[in-house]
Each structure stands twice: as structure tokens, then as C-alpha cells.
Amino acid sequence: MALRVKALESLMVEKGLVDPAALDALVDHFEHKVGPRNGARVVARAWSDPAYRTRLLADATVAIAELGYAGGQGEHVVAVENTPSVHNLVVCTLCSCYPWPVLGLPPVWYKSAPYRARAVIDPRGVIAEFGTDLPEDVEVRVWDSTAEIRYLVIPRRPAGTEGLDEAALAALVTRDGMIGTALL
Amino acid sequence: MNGVHDMGGLENLGPIAPEPDEPVFHTAWEARVHALTVASPTRRNIDEGRHQRELIPGPQYLAMSYYEKWFTALCALLVKHGHATPHEIAAGKAAPDSPKAEPLLTAAVVAERMGRAGSYVREAAAPQFAVGDTVKTRQLNPHGHTRLPRYARGRQGVIVATHGAHVFPDSHAHGQGEDPRPLYTVRFPARELWGEAANPKDSVRLDLWEPYLERS
Numbered sequence: 001m002a003l004r005v006k007a008l009e010s011l012m013v014e015k016g017l018v019d020p021a022a023l024d025a026l027v028d029h030f031e032h033k034v035g036p037r038n039g040a041r042v043v044a045r046a047w048s049d050p051a052y053r054t055r056l057l058a059d060a061t062v063a064i065a066e067l068g069y070a071g072g073q074g075e076h077v078v079a080v081e082n083t084p085s086v087h088n089l090v091v092c093t094l095c096s097c098y099p100w101p102v103l104g105l106p107p108v109w110y111k112s113a114p115y116r117a118r119a120v121i122d123p124r125g126v127i128a129e130f131g132t133d134l135p136e137d138v139e140v141r142v143w144d145s146t147a148e149i150r151y152l153v154i155p156r157r158p159a160g161t162e163g164l165d166e167a168a169l170a171a172l173v174t175r176d177g178m179i180g181t182a183l184l
Numbered sequence: 185m186n187g188v189h190d191m192g193g194l195e196n197l198g199p200i201a202p203e204p205d206e207p208v209f210h211t212a213w214e215a216r217v218h219a220l221t222v223a224s225p226t227r228r229n230i231d232e233g234r235h236q237r238e239l240i241p242g243p244q245y246l247a248m249s250y251y252e253k254w255f256t257a258l259c260a261l262l263v264k265h266g267h268a269t270p271h272e273i274a275a276g277k278a279a280p281d282s283p284k285a286e287p288l289l290t291a292a293v294v295a296e297r298m299g300r301a302g303s304y305v306r307e308a309a310a311p312q313f314a315v316g317d318t319v320k321t322r323q324l325n326p327h328g329h330t331r332l333p334r335y336a337r338g339r340q341g342v343i344v345a346t347h348g349a350h351v352f353p354d355s356h357a358h359g360q361g362e363d364p365r366p367l368y369t370v371r372f373p374a375r376e377l378w379g380e381a382a383n384p385k386d387s388v389r390l391d392l393w394e395p396y397l398e399r400s
Contacts, residue, residue, distance in 0.1 A: 005213040005255060007276025009220060014277070016284040017267055018223045021291035026219035029298050031208045061301065070301035072222070076347065093192030093333050095234055096250070101299075105218070108210075109202045111250050117194035120335065120388050121378055129200060139385040140374075144192065146331045147350060147367055147391035148304040176202075 035104035038069050039152060040173035042102055044166045046079075047157045057081060060152060064102060074101030074150055080143065081154040082180070087138050088153045089127065089180035091119035092145040099150035103178060110179065120144055130181040153180040185235075185327055186334060188242035193335040193378070214251040221254050223289045226261040231357035235329035236261050306364035308349030312394060313368060317343045320400035321370075321392065329357035332396040336388070339376050340400050344389065345369035352393055366394040 012018045042064055046053040056063040060079035064070065077099055080088040092098065093116045098106040109115050118126050123140045124133075134140065143151040155177035161169060176182035191197070209215040221227060236257035238245075245253065262268040267285070272278055289297060313319060323338040324330065331353050347367040355363035371389050374382035 001252065001255070002211065002213040005216050005220075008255070008259065008273060009216055010276045011268060011272055011278060012220060012224070012262075015268065015282060016286055017225060017262075018220060019287040019290045022223050022287060022289045022294050023216065023219040025291045025294035026222055026289075026298070027209075027215040029294060030218065031215070033295075033298070035208070065301060068299075071298045072302065075302050075304055078345075091192075093335075094190060094331060095237065105208055107202065107206050108250065109200050112200065113191055113194075113197040113246060114200045117191040117197050118200070120192045121195070123386065124383065126200065130202070136383065137385070139387075140383065142386070142388040144333065144336075144388060144390045146333065147347075147353075147393070149347060149367075149369070149391050 030105055034100055036175035036178060039102035039178045040170040041067055043154055043173045044169035046154055047169055048166050069101040071101045074099050076149045077152055078149055079152045079154050082156045085139060086141060087134055088141050088143065089119060089123050090143045090151045090153060091116060093120055094146060097145035097150065099152055102152055103175060127181055130176060132183050153178050155184045158184050185238060186325060187238050188245050189238045190334050192333045217251045217255045221258050224258060225288055226265060229356060231329060231353040233257060235357040304350045305348045306351060306362055308364040311346055311366035313343050315343050315346060318400045319343060319370060319397040321396055322398055326354065330354050332392060335377060336372060336390055339372055341370040341372040343368045344371045368392055
């Protein structure tokens with residue numbers, strides 16, 4: 001594959017279809033500028049600032065942009081909040097839709113056939129494989145990202161974190177917690 | 185198209201295998217395929233790109249890695265739109281008389297462009313449905329691109345959110361314009377989709393365009 005990709009890049013550069021420096025900048029962007037740390041900041045802000053939480057749940061695209069995150073695959077973001085009685089899980093059964101500006105590019109398992117296939121029919125089994133047995137009386141809401149709306153799960157704030165500042169809270173937030181396969 | 189990409193509800197496709205400390209890209213070529221796809225003039229139509237990946241024949245679709253699919257689809261789109269020939273792609277060299285284009289994306293604008301919020305919302309006719317309406321998905325089996333998964337066809341649900349009119353992939357993927365249609369989030373009880381064995385509290389929510397829906 002490496003040789004075939006190299007040949008394609010050479011061709012596209014030669015034809016003026018892409019700028020090689022732009023490719024370098026794109027790789028840098030997706031390796032270093034976006035990722036779950038962005039989403040973790042959003043979640044930590046929502047946990048610490050009730051007014052921000054309200055804005056995030058009302059219009060996540062705008063609230064996320066307040067923290068400087070926007071762009072492709074984050075055009076229309078909806079934040080869904082886990083509570084003691086509701087657990088949210090995000091999937092894209094048809095391809096690999098994922099909120100790039102706040103979570104970065106998705107991990108291989110999220111894009112894989114077994115996750116895409118099972119998340120909608122057996123969400124509790126999938127979540128159990130990730131380490132959590134959800135009680136029967138917790139409502140599970142699965143969000144299948146079939147359009148250009150991207151979903152960000154706001155995990156429940158762990159107990160005993162009352163004294164922590166936003167940076168310390170953000171360090172507790174995991175990627176899987178914001179997809180909904182894990183609890184914090 | 186009833187392809188293998190539409191896999192919601194299947195089982196026995198193997199284990200879900202999370203990788204600890206997974207890198208963003210596993211190889212340098214994966215990163216280049218991602219960047220080439222995002223920078224390519226063919227990226228202007230994201231729906232066509234998705235459909236091109238769906239067109240990879242089922243057995244290959246299931247066997248290929250994610251970025252092998254992206255590479256395959258990118259090559260196909262470049263040929264489809266006349267940007268390159270299969271011979272040029274195999275050779276990695278432009279034909280002598282090949283025209284020279286101007287890249288859409290330069291390094292100078294990547295940061296600004298990647299951080300810019302676009303929108304798929306367009307002006308269109310008022311929506312027929314409102315939050316709280318009960319709807320049924322149509323039993324559609326189009327041969328082209330669609331975002332109505334098979335597992336949710338012919339099922340009853342309730343509108344839980346409206347999103348204005350969005351670019352309609354079923355038209356846009358096929359070069360038929362943006363054809364914006366009202367978009368809704370529809371809640372389907374898990375039992376409506378999967379039968380009585382499902383937890384009665386659970387639901388699956390999908391974002392569905394008005395042409396997929398009828399009043400119930």
C-alpha cells in the first residue's frame with residue numbers, strides 16, 4: 001500500500017490537484033490539533049459551569065465553538081448527557097461518522113464492522129465488553145449518526161471530584177466516555 | 185443500495201477489539217490517504233465519497249482496512265471526474281498532455297479551513313412533521329446511495345427533534361444537486377426494531393430525511 005499511495009500522491013501533486021505542504025499541514029492537524037482532549041475540555045466546562053452546560057445542551061455547535069473547536073465533521077453537533085437513569089451510546093452503522101473537532105479521528109474499533117453492526121442491536125452487550133454492566137432499569141439511547149449531525153456524550157461526573165478545577169476534571173474524561181462505550 | 189456497509193443489526197462479525205494507546209494513524213501511508221482525500225477536489229461532495237466506498241464489492245469491503253477503502257474510493261473518484269486515468273494512477277505519473285490544476289487547499293489556509301464551521305443546512309420547504317409526531321419509515325430499497333439503514337425500514341418511531349432542511353445524500357451523492365429536505369431525529373423503541381427480547385426502556389435514534397418518512 002505504501003508504494004501505491006506514494007504513486008498516487010506524486011500524481012496528484014504533479015497534476016496540481018493537491019499541494020504537498022497542505023498534506024503535511026493536514027496530517028499535523030489530525031495528529032496534533034484535534035483529539036479527545038478537546039472534547040474533554042468541553043465536558044469539564046459543562047461539569048463546572050452550569051450556564052455553559054445549558055448552552056451546550058441547547059446548541060452544542062455554538063457552545064463548542066466558544067472553546068475554539070469547529071470544522072469538518074463538527075458542522076452540527078448535539079451533546080447528549082448521561083444521567084443516573086439514561087445512558088447514551090454513539091455509533092455510525094453505515095460508515096464512520098464521528099465528531100472530528102472534539103474527538104479527532106475515530107479509533108479502528110469504532111469504524112470496524114463488529115462495532116457498527118452490534119451497537120444498535122446489543123448496546124448493553126457492547127458496553128459490557130468495554131467493562132460496564134448497565135443496570136436493567138437504566139435507559140439506553142443509541143444514536144446512529146445517519147446524517148451530518150454529530151453526537152458527543154457528556155459522561156456523568158465521577159463522585160468525589162467536587163474540589164477539582166477544570167483542567168483536573170478534563171484529565172478524567174476519556175474518549176470512550178464521550179462515545180458512550182465506557183463510564184468514568 | 186443494500187450493501188454490506190449497511191451492517192446495523194448483524195452479529196458474529198468478530199470481536200470488537202479496542203487497541204490500547206492507539207495512534208491516530210498506524211502508518212505514514214494512512215495519514216497520506218486521509219490527507220489526500222480531504223484535500224482532493226473530489227472532497228467537495230462528501231456524499232459521493234461515502235457512496236464510492238459503499239461501491240467497493242462486499243467481500244472486499246469487509247476484508248479491506250479502513251484506509252484501503254479510502255484509497256480505493258479516492259482513485260475511483262479521480263477517474264470518474266476525469267482528474268486522472270487508471271493508467272496514470274498505476275504509474276504515479278501524469279500523461280504528457282495532462283492539464284495542470286490549482287490545488288483547492290494550500291498549506292497557508294489549512295488551519296483556517298479546518299477550523300471553520302460549515303453547514304449542511306439549506307433553505308427549503310417547511311417540514312411536514314413536528315416533534316411528537318408518530319411516523320413510519322418507508323420500505324425503500326434504492327439501488328443508489330441512501331442513509332436509511334435496512335434495520336430501520338418499515339418501522340414506527342416518534343420525531344424527537346427537527347433540524348431544518350439538510351443536503352439530501354440520496355440526490356447529492358449522484359450529482360443531482362443538494363436537493364435539501366427536512367431532517368429529523370426519530371426515536372425507535374428497541375422492541376420496534378429488534379422484537380420483544382429487547383429492553384423495553386431502550387431506543388435507537390436516527391437522523392432521517394423527510395422522504396424516508398410517512399405519517400403513521
